[in-house]
Amino acid sequence: xxSSNITAALSASGGVALGWLLGMFQERRRxxxxxxVRFHDYRRGFYLRFLQETTAAARLFSKQDFExxxxxxxxxxxxxxxxxxxxxRTLLQHGANLLxxxxxxxxxxxxxxxxxxxxxxxxxxxxxEIEILRHKFLQAGRKELGLPTANARRIE
Numbered sequence: 223x224x225s226s227n228i229t230a231a232l233s234a235s236g237g238v239a240l241g242w243l244l245g246m247f248q249e250r251r252r253x254x255x256x257x258x259v260r261f262h263d264y265r266r267g268f269y270l271r272f273l274q275e276t277t278a279a280a281r282l283f284s285k286q287d288f289e290x291x292x293x294x295x296x297x298x299x300x301x302x303x304x305x306x307x308x309x310x311r312t313l314l315q316h317g318a319n320l321l322x323x324x325x326x327x328x329x330x331x332x333x334x335x336x337x338x339x340x341x342x343x344x345x346x347x348x349x350x351e352i353e354i355l356r357h358k359f360l361q362a363g364r365k366e367l368g369l370p371t372a373n374a375r376r377i378e
Contacts, residue, residue, distance in 0.1 A: 273360060283324060305317045320352070320356055
């Protein structure tokens with residue numbers, strides 16, 4: 223009789239321990255799942271702002287009659303710095319390539335060549351190249367956010 227009480231007590235203790243471990247495992251999985259999307263809205267808003275500001279800069283620099291390009295360049299550099307904090311390596315690469323091409327329109331051929339893989343002999347980008355790079359950034363951002371890919375809007 224005493225051995226059955228001990229067996230019952232051990233079984234109950236084992237069940238409690240197993241339940242606790244399974245609960246902890248489930249809580250950890252839930253936390254990881256929530257952590258993946260914790261800053262989802264912020265990142266989506268930032269990627270949208272990045273695309274809007276780079277598109278505006280591309281339009282401005284392609285007109286050739288812009289004034290004070292340094293203010294726009296500084297704004298784009300701040301955007302890239304923030305992208306470095308929240309973006310994946312792939313997104314950083316696409317963002318650097320896009321900014322590199324846009325800044326070539328302003329005559330800045332020295333900006334992020336280390337990050338973008340460019341070279342000092344890079345020529346001035348054209349609208350088609352910027353459109354392709356913008357589309358690549360858009361697709362990488364959508365993929366990172368878990369959204370379906372879509373066609374990019376043309377720069378007018």
